[in-house]
Amino acid sequence: MSSERRSHDLAAYEARVRSGPCFVCEFVAGAPGSAHVTVYEDEEHVAFLDRYPTVPGKVLVAPKAHIEHAVRDLDELAYLRLMSVVRKVALAVEAVMKPERTYLLSLGSQQGNSHLHWHIAGLPADTPYRQQQFHALMTENGVLSLTDEEAAATGDRLRAALADSVEVAG
Template structure:
Protein backbone atom coordinates (compact mmCIF):
# COMPACT_ATOMS: atom_id res chain seq x y z
CA UNK A 1 0.00 0.00 0.00
CA UNK A 2 1.24 3.46 -0.78
CA UNK A 3 1.49 6.24 1.74
CA UNK A 4 4.91 5.67 3.28
CA UNK A 5 3.72 3.87 6.41
CA UNK A 6 6.08 1.18 7.67
CA UNK A 7 4.61 -2.32 7.36
CA UNK A 8 5.49 -5.64 8.88
CA UNK A 9 4.36 -9.14 8.08
CA UNK A 10 1.56 -10.58 10.20
CA UNK A 11 1.49 -14.14 11.48
CA UNK A 12 -1.78 -14.99 9.74
CA UNK A 13 -1.70 -18.69 10.66
CA UNK A 14 -1.18 -17.85 14.34
CA UNK A 15 -3.92 -15.23 14.21
CA UNK A 16 -6.38 -17.65 12.64
CA UNK A 17 -5.53 -20.32 15.22
CA UNK A 18 -6.16 -17.84 18.08
CA UNK A 19 -9.48 -16.53 16.78
CA UNK A 20 -10.79 -19.99 15.92
CA UNK A 21 -9.78 -21.81 19.10
CA UNK A 22 -9.19 -19.15 21.74
CA UNK A 23 -11.33 -17.02 23.98
CA UNK A 24 -13.57 -14.37 22.41
CA UNK A 25 -11.10 -11.50 22.20
CA UNK A 26 -13.80 -8.85 22.60
CA UNK A 27 -15.25 -10.42 25.74
CA UNK A 28 -11.72 -10.87 27.13
CA UNK A 29 -10.87 -7.23 26.30
CA UNK A 30 -14.06 -5.94 27.94
CA UNK A 31 -13.34 -8.11 31.01
CA UNK A 32 -9.82 -6.62 31.27
CA UNK A 33 -8.04 -9.96 30.91
CA UNK A 34 -4.24 -9.80 30.56
CA UNK A 35 -3.05 -10.28 26.99
CA UNK A 36 -6.20 -8.76 25.53
CA UNK A 37 -5.37 -5.09 26.07
CA UNK A 38 -6.26 -2.63 23.32
CA UNK A 39 -6.25 1.16 23.07
CA UNK A 40 -9.79 2.08 24.10
CA UNK A 41 -11.27 5.14 22.39
CA UNK A 42 -14.94 4.90 23.44
CA UNK A 43 -17.04 3.21 26.12
CA UNK A 44 -20.62 4.16 26.92
CA UNK A 45 -21.27 1.10 29.09
CA UNK A 46 -23.14 -0.67 26.26
CA UNK A 47 -20.67 -0.32 23.36
CA UNK A 48 -16.90 -0.10 23.13
CA UNK A 49 -14.51 1.08 20.43
CA UNK A 50 -10.77 0.50 20.28
CA UNK A 51 -7.88 0.70 17.88
CA UNK A 52 -7.34 -2.42 15.81
CA UNK A 53 -4.24 -4.21 17.12
CA UNK A 54 -3.43 -5.32 13.56
CA UNK A 55 -4.15 -2.19 11.51
CA UNK A 56 -3.73 -2.05 7.78
CA UNK A 57 -4.79 1.62 7.83
CA UNK A 58 -3.90 4.40 10.29
CA UNK A 59 -6.82 4.94 12.65
CA UNK A 60 -8.42 1.55 11.92
CA UNK A 61 -10.90 1.14 14.77
CA UNK A 62 -13.32 -1.58 15.86
CA UNK A 63 -16.73 -1.00 17.49
CA UNK A 64 -18.75 -3.68 19.30
CA UNK A 65 -21.48 -4.21 21.83
CA UNK A 66 -20.09 -5.07 25.26
CA UNK A 67 -22.39 -8.08 25.54
CA UNK A 68 -21.53 -11.12 23.46
CA UNK A 69 -23.71 -11.05 20.34
CA UNK A 70 -22.95 -13.36 17.42
CA UNK A 71 -25.62 -12.50 14.84
CA UNK A 72 -25.66 -8.97 13.48
CA UNK A 73 -29.23 -9.37 12.19
CA UNK A 74 -30.89 -11.76 14.66
CA UNK A 75 -28.85 -10.94 17.75
CA UNK A 76 -29.79 -7.27 17.96
CA UNK A 77 -33.29 -5.82 18.09
CA UNK A 78 -34.05 -2.81 15.90
CA UNK A 79 -33.36 -0.29 18.68
CA UNK A 80 -30.09 -2.01 19.65
CA UNK A 81 -28.99 -2.16 16.03
CA UNK A 82 -29.74 1.53 15.45
CA UNK A 83 -27.98 2.48 18.70
CA UNK A 84 -24.94 0.47 17.58
CA UNK A 85 -24.97 2.21 14.21
CA UNK A 86 -25.13 5.56 16.01
CA UNK A 87 -21.93 4.65 17.88
CA UNK A 88 -20.27 3.44 14.67
CA UNK A 89 -21.13 6.78 13.03
CA UNK A 90 -19.93 8.78 16.05
CA UNK A 91 -16.62 6.92 16.18
CA UNK A 92 -16.15 7.08 12.40
CA UNK A 93 -16.60 10.87 12.46
CA UNK A 94 -13.98 11.20 15.22
CA UNK A 95 -11.55 8.92 13.37
CA UNK A 96 -12.11 10.95 10.18
CA UNK A 97 -11.46 14.20 12.04
CA UNK A 98 -8.11 12.84 13.23
CA UNK A 99 -6.77 11.00 10.17
CA UNK A 100 -8.58 12.89 7.35
CA UNK A 101 -9.30 9.93 5.05
CA UNK A 102 -10.36 10.03 1.42
CA UNK A 103 -13.09 7.51 2.30
CA UNK A 104 -14.12 5.65 5.45
CA UNK A 105 -15.10 2.02 5.06
CA UNK A 106 -17.70 0.73 7.55
CA UNK A 107 -18.35 -2.98 7.62
CA UNK A 108 -19.17 -5.85 9.91
CA UNK A 109 -16.84 -8.80 9.52
CA UNK A 110 -16.28 -11.98 11.48
CA UNK A 111 -17.58 -15.52 11.29
CA UNK A 112 -19.22 -18.09 13.50
CA UNK A 113 -15.95 -20.00 12.96
CA UNK A 114 -13.78 -17.21 14.36
CA UNK A 115 -14.26 -13.68 15.67
CA UNK A 116 -17.92 -14.52 16.27
CA UNK A 117 -18.62 -11.49 18.52
CA UNK A 118 -20.36 -8.90 16.33
CA UNK A 119 -18.15 -5.91 15.60
CA UNK A 120 -17.84 -3.16 13.01
CA UNK A 121 -14.67 -2.08 11.29
CA UNK A 122 -14.09 1.65 10.87
CA UNK A 123 -11.34 1.65 8.26
CA UNK A 124 -10.15 5.10 7.08
CA UNK A 125 -8.57 5.03 3.62
CA UNK A 126 -5.87 7.70 3.33
CA UNK A 127 -5.90 10.08 0.37
CA UNK A 128 -3.81 9.13 -2.64
CA UNK A 129 -3.98 5.34 -2.37
CA UNK A 130 -4.06 3.96 -5.92
CA UNK A 131 -7.43 2.50 -6.86
CA UNK A 132 -6.00 -1.02 -7.20
CA UNK A 133 -4.98 -0.89 -3.53
CA UNK A 134 -8.32 0.39 -2.20
CA UNK A 135 -11.47 -1.31 -0.92
CA UNK A 136 -10.94 -4.88 0.32
CA UNK A 137 -7.27 -4.81 -0.67
CA UNK A 138 -6.70 -1.96 1.79
CA UNK A 139 -8.02 -4.18 4.59
CA UNK A 140 -6.01 -7.30 3.78
CA UNK A 141 -3.41 -8.17 6.40
CA UNK A 142 -1.70 -10.39 3.83
CA UNK A 143 -0.19 -7.16 2.52
CA UNK A 144 1.28 -6.44 5.96
CA UNK A 145 0.11 -4.41 8.92
CA UNK A 146 1.25 -0.99 10.03
CA UNK A 147 4.32 -1.03 12.23
CA UNK A 148 3.16 1.42 14.91
CA UNK A 149 5.10 1.80 18.12
CA UNK A 150 3.08 1.55 21.36
CA UNK A 151 3.45 5.31 21.83
CA UNK A 152 1.99 5.90 18.37
CA UNK A 153 -1.04 3.76 19.23
CA UNK A 154 -1.57 5.66 22.48
CA UNK A 155 -1.19 9.08 20.83
CA UNK A 156 -3.61 8.16 18.06
CA UNK A 157 -6.09 6.82 20.62
CA UNK A 158 -5.80 10.03 22.66
CA UNK A 159 -6.45 12.12 19.54
CA UNK A 160 -9.57 10.09 18.69
CA UNK A 161 -10.83 10.28 22.30
CA UNK A 162 -10.32 14.07 22.22
CA UNK A 163 -12.27 14.29 18.94
CA UNK A 164 -15.10 12.26 20.53
CA UNK A 165 -15.26 14.71 23.43
CA UNK A 166 -15.76 17.73 21.15
CA UNK A 167 -19.36 18.72 20.40
Protein backbone atom coordinates in the same frame (compact mmCIF):
# COMPACT_ATOMS: atom_id res chain seq x y z
CA MET B 1 2.66 7.84 12.40
CA SER B 2 4.52 5.00 10.79
CA SER B 3 3.36 3.86 7.37
CA GLU B 4 5.81 0.96 7.31
CA ARG B 5 4.26 -2.47 7.09
CA ARG B 6 5.29 -5.76 8.60
CA SER B 7 4.13 -9.20 7.64
CA HIS B 8 1.34 -10.74 9.66
CA ASP B 9 1.46 -14.38 10.80
CA LEU B 10 -1.89 -15.43 9.37
CA ALA B 11 -1.61 -19.07 10.47
CA ALA B 12 -1.03 -18.10 14.11
CA TYR B 13 -3.79 -15.49 13.94
CA GLU B 14 -6.27 -18.00 12.49
CA ALA B 15 -5.39 -20.62 15.11
CA ARG B 16 -5.91 -18.07 17.90
CA VAL B 17 -9.27 -16.74 16.68
CA ARG B 18 -10.65 -20.18 15.86
CA SER B 19 -9.64 -21.95 19.08
CA GLY B 20 -8.99 -19.22 21.63
CA PRO B 21 -11.38 -17.21 23.76
CA CYS B 22 -13.44 -14.38 22.28
CA PHE B 23 -11.07 -11.43 21.85
CA VAL B 24 -13.78 -8.81 22.53
CA CYS B 25 -15.05 -10.55 25.68
CA GLU B 26 -11.47 -10.96 26.90
CA PHE B 27 -10.78 -7.25 26.27
CA VAL B 28 -14.00 -6.12 27.99
CA ALA B 29 -13.19 -8.37 30.98
CA GLY B 30 -9.68 -6.88 31.24
CA ALA B 31 -7.95 -10.23 30.74
CA PRO B 32 -4.13 -10.10 30.76
CA GLY B 33 -2.70 -9.72 27.27
CA SER B 34 -6.01 -8.51 25.83
CA ALA B 35 -5.52 -4.77 26.19
CA HIS B 36 -6.29 -2.43 23.30
CA VAL B 37 -6.26 1.37 23.14
CA THR B 38 -9.84 2.34 23.99
CA VAL B 39 -11.22 5.36 22.16
CA TYR B 40 -14.88 5.21 23.27
CA GLU B 41 -16.93 3.39 25.85
CA ASP B 42 -20.46 3.55 27.18
CA GLU B 43 -22.59 1.09 29.16
CA GLU B 44 -23.30 -1.11 26.11
CA HIS B 45 -20.44 -0.53 23.65
CA VAL B 46 -16.70 -0.22 23.32
CA ALA B 47 -14.49 1.15 20.54
CA PHE B 48 -10.78 0.44 20.38
CA LEU B 49 -7.83 0.57 18.02
CA ASP B 50 -7.30 -2.52 15.91
CA ARG B 51 -4.24 -4.41 17.12
CA TYR B 52 -3.44 -5.32 13.50
CA PRO B 53 -4.27 -2.16 11.54
CA THR B 54 -3.94 -2.08 7.79
CA VAL B 55 -4.72 1.65 7.62
CA PRO B 56 -3.89 4.38 10.16
CA GLY B 57 -6.44 4.87 12.92
CA LYS B 58 -8.41 1.67 12.23
CA VAL B 59 -10.98 1.19 14.99
CA LEU B 60 -13.23 -1.68 16.01
CA VAL B 61 -16.64 -1.03 17.60
CA ALA B 62 -18.47 -3.79 19.45
CA PRO B 63 -21.28 -4.33 21.90
CA LYS B 64 -19.88 -5.34 25.29
CA ALA B 65 -22.31 -8.26 25.46
CA HIS B 66 -21.35 -11.29 23.39
CA ILE B 67 -23.65 -10.81 20.41
CA GLU B 68 -22.91 -12.72 17.21
CA HIS B 69 -25.37 -11.52 14.59
CA ALA B 70 -25.93 -7.90 13.63
CA VAL B 71 -29.46 -8.44 12.41
CA ARG B 72 -31.10 -11.29 14.31
CA ASP B 73 -29.44 -10.91 17.73
CA LEU B 74 -30.28 -7.22 18.19
CA ASP B 75 -33.72 -5.68 18.39
CA GLU B 76 -34.17 -2.54 16.33
CA LEU B 77 -33.36 -0.10 19.14
CA ALA B 78 -30.19 -1.97 20.17
CA TYR B 79 -29.12 -2.10 16.51
CA LEU B 80 -29.72 1.64 16.10
CA ARG B 81 -27.78 2.41 19.31
CA LEU B 82 -24.83 0.35 18.04
CA MET B 83 -24.95 2.03 14.64
CA SER B 84 -25.07 5.43 16.33
CA VAL B 85 -21.81 4.58 18.10
CA VAL B 86 -20.31 3.33 14.82
CA ARG B 87 -21.24 6.64 13.17
CA LYS B 88 -19.94 8.74 16.07
CA VAL B 89 -16.59 6.92 16.08
CA ALA B 90 -16.38 7.01 12.26
CA LEU B 91 -16.84 10.78 12.34
CA ALA B 92 -13.98 11.04 14.83
CA VAL B 93 -11.81 8.85 12.57
CA GLU B 94 -12.63 11.17 9.68
CA ALA B 95 -11.83 14.29 11.72
CA VAL B 96 -8.47 12.92 12.87
CA MET B 97 -7.24 10.82 9.96
CA LYS B 98 -8.70 12.89 7.07
CA PRO B 99 -9.37 9.83 4.86
CA GLU B 100 -10.45 9.88 1.24
CA ARG B 101 -13.22 7.42 2.15
CA THR B 102 -14.30 5.64 5.32
CA TYR B 103 -14.97 1.92 5.11
CA LEU B 104 -17.45 0.34 7.54
CA LEU B 105 -17.53 -3.44 7.69
CA SER B 106 -18.84 -6.09 10.02
CA LEU B 107 -16.60 -9.13 9.70
CA GLY B 108 -16.18 -12.43 11.52
CA SER B 109 -18.14 -15.68 11.44
CA GLN B 110 -19.16 -18.59 13.61
CA GLN B 111 -15.77 -20.13 12.76
CA GLY B 112 -13.72 -17.28 14.22
CA ASN B 113 -14.11 -13.78 15.67
CA SER B 114 -17.80 -14.50 16.21
CA HIS B 115 -18.39 -11.51 18.53
CA LEU B 116 -20.16 -8.84 16.49
CA HIS B 117 -17.81 -5.96 15.72
CA TRP B 118 -17.60 -3.22 13.12
CA HIS B 119 -14.36 -2.19 11.46
CA ILE B 120 -13.95 1.54 10.83
CA ALA B 121 -11.12 2.02 8.36
CA GLY B 122 -10.25 5.38 6.88
CA LEU B 123 -8.62 5.05 3.47
CA PRO B 124 -5.56 7.36 3.36
CA ALA B 125 -6.05 10.10 0.76
CA ASP B 126 -3.08 9.23 -1.47
CA THR B 127 -3.69 5.49 -1.70
CA PRO B 128 -3.28 4.26 -5.30
CA TYR B 129 -6.53 2.85 -6.67
CA ARG B 130 -5.23 -0.74 -6.90
CA GLN B 131 -4.35 -0.61 -3.19
CA GLN B 132 -7.81 0.59 -2.11
CA GLN B 133 -10.94 -1.24 -1.05
CA PHE B 134 -10.39 -4.88 -0.04
CA HIS B 135 -6.65 -4.67 -0.75
CA ALA B 136 -6.32 -1.90 1.86
CA LEU B 137 -8.06 -4.03 4.48
CA MET B 138 -6.36 -7.39 3.98
CA THR B 139 -3.76 -8.31 6.59
CA GLU B 140 -2.26 -10.57 3.93
CA ASN B 141 -0.80 -7.35 2.53
CA GLY B 142 0.84 -6.58 5.87
CA VAL B 143 -0.12 -4.57 8.93
CA LEU B 144 1.19 -1.22 10.03
CA SER B 145 4.21 -1.23 12.33
CA LEU B 146 3.11 1.10 15.10
CA THR B 147 4.85 1.70 18.38
CA ASP B 148 2.84 1.72 21.60
CA GLU B 149 3.47 5.47 21.74
CA GLU B 150 2.06 5.99 18.23
CA ALA B 151 -1.03 3.95 19.07
CA ALA B 152 -1.51 5.86 22.33
CA ALA B 153 -1.18 9.21 20.50
CA THR B 154 -3.76 8.14 17.90
CA GLY B 155 -6.08 7.04 20.71
CA ASP B 156 -5.63 10.43 22.40
CA ARG B 157 -6.49 12.27 19.19
CA LEU B 158 -9.58 10.12 18.57
CA ARG B 159 -10.80 10.52 22.16
CA ALA B 160 -10.35 14.29 21.86
CA ALA B 161 -12.34 14.35 18.60
CA LEU B 162 -15.08 12.29 20.25
CA ALA B 163 -15.15 14.65 23.25
CA ASP B 164 -15.39 17.65 20.91
CA SER B 165 -18.27 16.03 19.02
CA VAL B 166 -20.17 15.45 22.28
CA GLU B 167 -19.68 19.08 23.32
CA VAL B 168 -20.86 20.35 19.91
CA ALA B 169 -23.85 17.98 19.84
CA GLY B 170 -24.79 18.69 23.46
